[in-house]
Amino acid sequence: MKNRRYTANSDYTVVDRSPLQLVPGDVVTLGPEDQSWPGWVWVTSADRRGSYVPAEVIEARGEEGTAVVRQAFSARDLSVTRGESVEALREVRGWLWCRNAAGEEGWLPEFVLGAG
Numbered sequence: 001m002k003n004r005r006y007t008a009n010s011d012y013t014v015v016d017r018s019p020l021q022l023v024p025g026d027v028v029t030l031g032p033e034d035q036s037w038p039g040w041v042w043v044t045s046a047d048r049r050g051s052y053v054p055a056e057v058i059e060a061r062g063e064e065g066t067a068v069v070r071q072a073f074s075a076r077d078l079s080v081t082r083g084e085s086v087e088a089l090r091e092v093r094g095w096l097w098c099r100n101a102a103g104e105e106g107w108l109p110e111f112v113l114g115a116g
Contacts (some may be wrong), residue, residue, distance in 0.1 A: 003087050004073035005085060005087055005088075006085070006086055006088055006096070007083060007086075008081065008083060008086065008114075010112055011080065011081050011111060012077075012078075012108060016051075016075070016077065017076070018049070020049045020050065020073075020074075021074050022073045022075075024072060025068065025069060026046070026068055026069040026070060027061075027067070027068055028043035028044060028045055028064045028067055029043065029066055030094040031043065031059040037052065039052060039054060039056075039093040041055050041058065042051065051075035055056070055072050056070070058070060061114050074106075076107065077106045078108050079106075079114065080100065080108060081097075086098040086100050089105070095107045095108065095109055095110065096110060098113075
């Protein structure tokens, strides 16, 4: 995906101030797939924090519902206000990893953004 500029159509406020951070080799416990966002799976880390992650981030092991993390992942969302411009750096299953003017990065759902 080529980086693209977007303008927020509405406010989006971060709820989780301590987002899940995963690195390759971490072992997580698998939960259900998100019904609203196909391809996102709930995982719980060893420190008992949980989040939805894209299915391609994990490799199911099958032992007692666990999986191994294949690639680094941050569940950090990005707060925006309506009219704010952001740069999308990548897209994963309906969510965009964006950078704002202050250099902060995080996830935003596509429905919050309009082409800028």
